[in-house]
Amino acid sequence: MxxxxxxxxxxxxxxxxxxxxxxxxxxxxxxxxxxxxxxxxxxxxxxxxxxxxxxxxxxxxxxxxxxxxxxxxxxxxxxxxxxxxxxxxxxxxxxxxxxxxxxxxxxxxxxxxxxxxxYPNIDLEENKNPILLNTKVLKNLIHQTVFASSTQESRPILTGINLKIVDNLLECTATDSYRLSKKVLTLKDKVDENVNIIIPSKNINELNKLLVDENNQVELHIFNNKIIFKFNDIIFMSRLINGTYPDTSKLIPNDFKITLKVGLNEFYDAIDRASLLTNEADKNTIKLETNQNLVTISSNIPEIGNVEEKIEVNNVTKEDIHISFSSKYMLEALRYLDCEEIELLLNGEVKPIIIKNIEDDGLIQLILPIRTY
Amino acid sequence: MxxxxxxxxxxxxxxxxxxxxxxxxxxxxxxxxxxxxxxxxxxxxxxxxxxxxxxxxxxxxxxxxxxxxxxxxxxxxxxxxxxxxxxxxxxxxxxxxxxxxxxxxxxxxxxxxxxxxxYPNIDLEENKNPILLNTKVLKNLIHQTVFASSTQESRPILTGINLKIVDNLLECTATDSYRLSKKVLTLKDKVDENVNIIIPSKNINELNKLLVDENNQVELHIFNNKIIFKFNDIIFMSRLINGTYPDTSKLIPNDFKITLKVGLNEFYDAIDRASLLTNEADKNTIKLETNQNLVTISSNIPEIGNVEEKIEVNNVTKEDIHISFSSKYMLEALRYLDCEEIELLLNGEVKPIIIKNIEDDGLIQLILPIRTY
Structure with a gap:
């Protein structure tokens, strides 16, 4: 040549x-x-x-x-x-x-x-009818879910994200069994064949680096053992993880005793500061307590000190609660919510915490509480 | 409080x-x-x-x-x-x-x-007549010398820079015994007492992070076992290294058989590319050969490949030479020369290589060659 x-x-x-x-x-x-x-x-x-x-x-x-x-x-x-x-x-x-x-x-x-x-022979075949996604939508989907997948190789299935498409409903889920992220999108067209695959999260992170934030189309070609993403002049292929992804649909309740509405940035900053006085050994545990519209977030490391943060919220249901959770998981769940105001939905101190973007009904973040009370 | x-x-x-x-x-x-x-x-x-x-x-x-x-x-x-x-x-x-x-x-x-x-008692005493240096001049002095000091604790004296002041002549030297950097400055005023100290290079690097690139004054207060730098609202104290710094004045020859004048950026880029086909195990060795005004820089890793770079120089003395040296040391010596054109001064394939900034007679970079011919 x-x-x-x-x-x-x-x-x-x-x-x-x-x-x-x-x-x-x-x-x-x-x-x-x-x-x-x-x-x-x-x-x-x-x-x-x-x-x-x-x-x-x-x-x-x-x-x-x-x-x-x-x-x-x-x-x-x-x-x-x-x-x-x-x-x-x-x-x-x-x-x-x-x-x-x-x-x-x-x-x-x-x-x-x-x-x-x-050199290995790489088969980059294509489907006749690929699934089409906008680049920005795909990047958002990745940011909002992939962090929740597990990094522990002991349960390989949880080290990937689950992509499910039924008709024209796309559902992307990631969980490490302590928290869960789920994003639901409606596609323009119905798919020829329903999809239920697990893509390794580390590969999705590599794909994300190649996706430029443009209003472009990405083609998804899905096969038994691989997925191919086509965009610009690039073809990106990832292997899939074999196995059946756990059914997470029953984990997310439909009704909640407590609904708190709070500004995203204000809540994020308070958690971020409170997380300074937590440590990994204690799972970065912080406490949240409501007193009607006043929320107190607190944490402590006995030999170092303690912190209390106060924020005003809109306690829609007027019920009070105290609950503990990992500040690290909460910060990661909040990071890509991309809105002004969020909803915290609670059912009690040992029940899952749901975080929702008020403007995006398709996105759910779930964190399991830590028992301290 | x-x-x-x-x-x-x-x-x-x-x-x-x-x-x-x-x-x-x-x-x-x-x-x-x-x-x-x-x-x-x-x-x-x-x-x-x-x-x-x-x-x-x-x-x-x-x-x-x-x-x-x-x-x-x-x-x-x-x-x-x-x-x-x-x-x-x-x-x-x-x-x-x-x-x-x-x-x-x-x-x-x-x-x-x-x-x-x-809390330890820190004695930040001051001299009556500190040495005054402009911040930019001090930062330049640090950049142009400190990299040449040794990182090997086996000879502690070489892990520092030597600061010598006689009357109003300040001389700063660093060497790891394979290369040497020396910068000479004239101070406005004579010092009360001559200075000959060794400051740990890692401390100098910390000082450098605090020095903002402004046209400000830095006061140097020198004592038997410490040096104090005062600038803006900051006092920075470093311990000194005990011992006698080797006399390096005889290492630098006065006469040279060969003088090559070459554009700094062009020379730097050629060495930088040639360094791609070198490795640490071989001391990053590259070869330089002159043929009148044409310089060829080359290197190779047998199992990978080889490279040849050509540059035009002004071979003032019309004599030819072939010589080998560490590309890593050469790149570090060139990095802060801060001029358009440099002089390479040579006396033969086993004699030190001197690199000079044509516009700054006070700065000398020396690299020992590596015998390969």
Whole structure:
């Protein structure tokens, strides 16, 4: 293969595929990026067996396609080399069977290549009718749920997010069994076949880094053992987690004894300050007590000190409660609610706490209380 | 003690003293900040036995001084609490012998205090005639020398920078025995007594974080076992390293066989790219070869590949050379030269390489070559 390409254009696309290379991969070929130059343009692919990323630079963005062909080269090295080259036209050329030259006006690099035939075959097939989501909607869905999934490999199913689609209702759930996040969306079109899959959360976080906050479309192609996201010039594939996700629908009550309405920022800041006098060993426990419209949030570490925060709320139901919960979980649940006012829905000191965005009925955050009273 | 003070003002000064608290200090009292409230204002002090920092908030910047007094309180906790409080007036008050209250409109913290009498006595005496330096000049001096000092505790003397003042000539030197940085400055006034001290480099780096890039004066007060820097409302004290710094004056030759003049950025970028194909195990070795006005910089890692960079230079002496050196050391020497063009002065492949800023005769960077030819 031989081509001439502007440094900035190649760099932009290397920035995408480099995220598919994990630094600690012990299989050398998985530290490589595959280049495939055709008359239509240049494809770059990376994979670490968990995710695969493919990107395309179309022919019109390439200065000169001299000779089509494939090569497989160390991802880290080609990334760093192109990154440090000046923004001018660079020439990439296979000079022997196993060496490529990368050169610009003053620089000339030669890199040993790997055998193209050893690179894993990545099947990036597509569905006829992919599910369409707006980029912003998808990013929001990720931010509002993924943090609640578990990081403990002892229950692998909970280390992913559950994506369920029935007709045109999409439901995304994450839980680590102490808290739960659920977002429900209505799709424009009904799906051909209902969906119920678990996507590893760490892969979703990688996808999120590639999603630019634009008003763009993302195509979701769902298969038995993988999901493919297509957007801009990028194809992102993640494996799925095998197994049955727990049925969480009965966890969320429909009726509540107590409804508190409170400003999001004010509540967040009070919890954030109270969390200063908590520690991990005690599950970052803080207490919340109502006295009609006055809420007191408190915590303490005996050897250090204590804190009391007061806020005015609208105690719609006029009932009082005292309840304890993890400040860390509460802060994470509040972080992406993205509204002015929230509702705290309570049924008693040992019953789940529900947090809702008043403007978005599709979003539910649930936290289990901690017994201290 | 009892006072009212704006959050932003207290925060600014806590930001200074927090740098004097090291996170891994095993002596609990050294994790504390001492507050001393007098009718003139509030003093804050921190120390970790290696450095001490004291800052002063004058009375006019404090809302209300209700009751003078001292307290000693956990630095990390008071810092985080004040940082998370809203920017309004906060009240700090000793409520029992060993508890203080920190409160703003909605928040009320109580922190246990330590015994004031247990806090180390820090003697921040002053000289009658301190040495005066401009902040920018001092920051520059630090950037251009401190990186060359050693990080290996096996030769403690080399883990500091050597500050020598004879009459009105200030000379600052750092070396790890493979490279050396030296900066010479002329002071406005002669010093009363000649100076020859070694300041720990890690303390100098902490000082540097506190020095704001302003056209301000810094006072240097030098004693047998400590140095005190006074600037703005801050007093920064560092211990000195005991011992005799090696005489480095004979290391730097006066005459050179070869003089190369080259653009700093161009040279830096070429070395930076060539360094991609080096590794630590091989001391990041790169080669430089001249052919009259053409310089070739090259390096290779056999299993990965190789690189050649070409640059035009002005080979003043018309003699040619090939020489090898550490790209890491060269990049660090070039980083703060702060000029358009530099001079490389050479005497042969096993003789020191001297790098000079053409516009600043007081600055010398020296790197020992690595024998590869």
């Amino acid at each position: 031989k081509l001439e390409i502007k440094q900035a254009i190649l760099m932009e696309h290397l920035n995408y595929v480099i995220k598919g290379i994990s630094s600690k991969n012990l299989i050398p070929i998985l530290n490589c990026i595959k280049f495939e130059l055709t008359n239509n343009g240049l494809f770059l692919t990376s994979t670490n067996n968990d995710i695969s990323i493919k990107t395309f630079i179309k022919e019109s963005k390439i200065e000169k396609i001299v000779k089509c062909g494939d090569m497989v080269v160390s991802g880290r090295y080609i990334y760093d080399i192109v990154r440090k080259l000046p923004n001018e036209i660079i020439l990439i050329e296979e000079i022997f069977d196993s060496t490529i030259a990368i050169s610009s006006s003053n620089s000339s690099f030669k890199l040993n290549c790997n055998n193209v035939s050893e | 009892k006072l009212e003070i704006k959050q932003a003002i207290l925060m600014e000064h806590l930001n200074y003293v927090i740098k004097g608290i090291s996170s891994k200090n095993l002596i609990p009292i050294l994790n504390c900040i001492k507050f001393e409230l007098t009718n003139n204002g509030l003093f804050l002090t921190s120390t970790n036995n290696d450095i001490s920092i004291k800052t002063f908030i004058k009375e006019s910047k404090i809302e209300k001084i209700v009751k003078c007094g001292d307290m000693v309180v956990s630095g990390r906790y008071i810092y985080d609490i004040v940082r998370k409080l809203p920017n309004e007036i906060i009240l700090i008050e000793e409520i029992f012998d060993s508890t203080i209250a920190i409160s703003s409109s909605n928040s009320s913290f109580k922190l246990n205090c330590n015994n004031v009498s247990e």
